[in-house]
Amino acid sequence: MSKGAKSLEIKITDVSKVIKESGAQIGKFDCEGAEESLVSVPDEILQKILHYIIEVHSLKIRKAVLEKFLGAGFILEKETPKPGEFSVLVFKRSSAS
Numbered sequence: 766m767s768k769g770a771k772s773l774e775i776k777i778t779d780v781s782k783v784i785k786e787s788g789a790q791i792g793k794f795d796c797e798g799a800e801e802s803l804v805s806v807p808d809e810i811l812q813k814i815l816h817y818i819i820e821v822h823s824l825k826i827r828k829a830v831l832e833k834f835l836g837a838g839f840i841l842e843k844e845t846p847k848p849g850e851f852s853v854l855v856f857k858r859s860s861a862s
Contacts, residue, residue, distance in 0.1 A: 780802050780803060781805075781806045781810050784806065784810050784811065784814060785810050790815045790816065791815070791817070791818065792814045794817065794820065795820040797822060800821055800822070800830060801826045801830070803819070803830060803833065804829045804830060804833045808837035808838065811833075812837060815857065815858050816855070816857050817834065817839070817854075817856040818855050819853070819856070820852075820853050821851065821854060824850050827850075827852060830854060834854075834856045838859050839857060840857050840858075840859050841854060841856055842855045842856065842857050843855040
């Protein structure tokens with residue numbers, strides 16, 4: 766086995782692009798803190814998906830995601846608290862959106 770520097774190339778895709786191009790009806794996000802990136806997605810792009818299941822990793826991120834989705838026309842269908850500051854939020858796009 767060789768020793769020394771190793772590199773790894775990681776391709777990053779903007780979450781707005783993924784949502785817009787997915788054609789999905791359900792979006793599941795378990796991003797180890799990166800779920801906060803959903804807050805910057807325009808409402809009309811978030812609304813392309815009917816249901817979201819989002820694991821949030823802090824109270825601060827929970828609050829930001831909750832405000833974003835409620836403001837974008839989603840209903841919080843369920844919240845499942847996990848140990849610590851974790852919880853899983855389940856949103857459904859309201860019929861008015």
